[in-house]
Amino acid sequence: MEVPLRKAKVSREGEFVVVDAKGVHYRELNELINELVERGERKLRLLNVNGQRYIADGLRCECYIEIHGVAGDDLAAFANGPTVVVYGDVQDGAGNTMNAGRIIVHGSGTDIIGHSMRGGEIFVRGHVGYRVGIHMKEYREQVPVLVVGGTAGDFLGEYMAGGRIVVLGLERLETYPEIAGEWLATGIHGGAIYLREEVDEDRLGYGARTEKLGASDRKFLKEVVGEFCRLFGLEAEEVLNADFTKVVPKSHRPFAEMYSDAKEG
Amino acid sequence: MCGLGGILNRYGERMSGREIIRMSCMMRDRYDGRGGGFAGYGIYPRYAEYYALHLFFRDELAKERTEELLKDRVAIIKDERIPMRRVKEIPQENIVWRYFVEVPHRFSNRREYLEKEEDYITELVFTINDCIDGAFVASSGKNMGVFKATGMPDAVAEMYRVEKYRAYCWITHGRFPTNTPGWWGGAHPFNLLDWSVVHNGEISSYGTNKRYLEAHGYKCRLLTDTEVVAYLFDLLVRKQGLSLRSAAIALTPPFWKQIERMPEPKRSAFTALRMTYSQAMLNGPFAVIITNRDTMVGLNDRIKLRPLIAASSDDCVYLASEEAAIREVEENINRLWAPRAGNPVIARLDEEVREEVIH
Numbered sequence: 001m002e003v004p005l006r007k008a009k010v011s012r013e014g015e016f017v018v019v020d021a022k023g024v025h026y027r028e029l030n031e032l033i034n035e036l037v038e039r040g041e042r043k044l045r046l047l048n049v050n051g052q053r054y055i056a057d058g059l060r061c062e063c064y065i066e067i068h069g070v071a072g073d074d075l076a077a078f079a080n081g082p083t084v085v086v087y088g089d090v091q092d093g094a095g096n097t098m099n100a101g102r103i104i105v106h107g108s109g110t111d112i113i114g115h116s117m118r119g120g121e122i123f124v125r126g127h128v129g130y131r132v133g134i135h136m137k138e139y140r141e142q143v144p145v146l147v148v149g150g151t152a153g154d155f156l157g158e159y160m161a162g163g164r165i166v167v168l169g170l171e172r173l174e175t176y177p178e179i180a181g182e183w184l185a186t187g188i189h190g191g192a193i194y195l196r197e198e199v200d201e202d203r204l205g206y207g208a209r210t211e212k213l214g215a216s217d218r219k220f221l222k223e224v225v226g227e228f229c230r231l232f233g234l235e236a237e238e239v240l241n242a243d244f245t246k247v248v249p250k251s252h253r254p255f256a257e258m259y260s261d262a263k264e265g
Numbered sequence: 266m267c268g269l270g271g272i273l274n275r276y277g278e279r280m281s282g283r284e285i286i287r288m289s290c291m292m293r294d295r296y297d298g299r300g301g302g303f304a305g306y307g308i309y310p311r312y313a314e315y316y317a318l319h320l321f322f323r324d325e326l327a328k329e330r331t332e333e334l335l336k337d338r339v340a341i342i343k344d345e346r347i348p349m350r351r352v353k354e355i356p357q358e359n360i361v362w363r364y365f366v367e368v369p370h371r372f373s374n375r376r377e378y379l380e381k382e383e384d385y386i387t388e389l390v391f392t393i394n395d396c397i398d399g400a401f402v403a404s405s406g407k408n409m410g411v412f413k414a415t416g417m418p419d420a421v422a423e424m425y426r427v428e429k430y431r432a433y434c435w436i437t438h439g440r441f442p443t444n445t446p447g448w449w450g451g452a453h454p455f456n457l458l459d460w461s462v463v464h465n466g467e468i469s470s471y472g473t474n475k476r477y478l479e480a481h482g483y484k485c486r487l488l489t490d491t492e493v494v495a496y497l498f499d500l501l502v503r504k505q506g507l508s509l510r511s512a513a514i515a516l517t518p519p520f521w522k523q524i525e526r527m528p529e530p531k532r533s534a535f536t537a538l539r540m541t542y543s544q545a546m547l548n549g550p551f552a553v554i555i556t557n558r559d560t561m562v563g564l565n566d567r568i569k570l571r572p573l574i575a576a577s578s579d580d581c582v583y584l585a586s587e588e589a590a591i592r593e594v595e596e597n598i599n600r601l602w603a604p605r606a607g608n609p610v611i612a613r614l615d616e617e618v619r620e621e622v623i624h
Binding site for chain 1: 291292294523568569572574587588589590592593601602603604605606608620622624
């Protein structure tokens, strides 16, 4: 008794093309989205999304996509420009290797959010899972930003090569109240992580250290936390009025000795 | 990239297989069609006191030889072909039969020697799997059964008419085998007595675990790593009497640096469990769901290398590889969360679901 897949129902509400994604397979849904965007549509509203993967992947335009429901794995992977707003949770790998654009998640996310992200912004109102921001990177003006309202699991910013991660810890988990998990920033060799709490050095992973916040850090936090609060209707001043810890790399080649005799200069 | 799902009705109310099939279908893109299966608890209320043996036979000879052994060892109360539909996706490789059996009193001497009736059944299962060519026991618990084959889970469900059974606990698995063969016996769930296991990932400690289990009389013959999880739970919980929490500490213990940070007497307790069960520790990336007659447990490896989501409604507890699978079948979710790596999520009949904090 296979559960039958359905065809997407498409309608229009003002500027929005509305797609009812209930029971629609991800391939069909994503073909439809690509087709609509190619036809010049710039505002899409996807209803009843439940786990469809790869939504908005590789989109190269500044369109606006609203998702109602649970966005499946690898949301907006390789995306280059779209704004994706999710009224619900996102599954693993949202923003994977994203180049530009925005993901705004009103619910929570799971593992490897922002995996290898190289530009753009991700704002998650709730919690995120393990290995978030793994291998984020930056190049000149391309500096990805990931802001989390709740907490993050272990290996936050693992092998991070660039970009900025901010975790606010506004809500905590009963089972693990820390703002971020163990092995924080293991193997970090670029970029920075800001945690809205004092964090002991012994919680850091290999290759990470803490640093005092400077004026440019405060300016950056004011900007991105301000934007986070504007997006989710919070009071920025209250959120910013706390001690932040900044986690940075000890060096830009933490494993140099492991692979060669070359020592850091 | 396998997919797991499980539902336990906290009040023991039975539900048809439709929900678990829908959960499984929501994760169809995780499977490659080389294995699918379901386990249901509460499906045989009329024969609840007997062991329900689900068997695969490659041919009539294997069936005859198995029945000779069964007649020698147990009393067969009822036996029948498991009703099946023909589905075009799955070739009928096997004769699939079920036997409701009890351990008769004339074997009482032998039972004393083996201490427990359940050990007697365990030995019978291992003898069939090990010694009879072309015969395989898919499940051996009471009032439960495993339905599995090589195929996509929806086709497997169609073939076994899974929607016609009613159970208070269901688990499902869709397989994407990467390093062991796809065959009917290698599909999940894996079962022994009332224990069933579905698994996504690899048990890289398989060699160590297998030797440990074999020293305790278990035989690992199914050409896959998952069976050790079922046997470890049987050994630690049923035979050695550990609580599920302690068993989880033994199987997915915190790292030594975390144990060193613990206050006494917790540190000593964790150290003792970790040292005693060093060969039972499960390594490698995995998410598993383990069930028995009144419990469903979800567990991840210690560094969370596979997905697992837990949720509860007023009546039911859910576990799945993807949130979408749970949302598909339950609109009134009270709580939905991603359990912490190495912490078991324990759902039991008549209890609130809880995540045991060991990490």
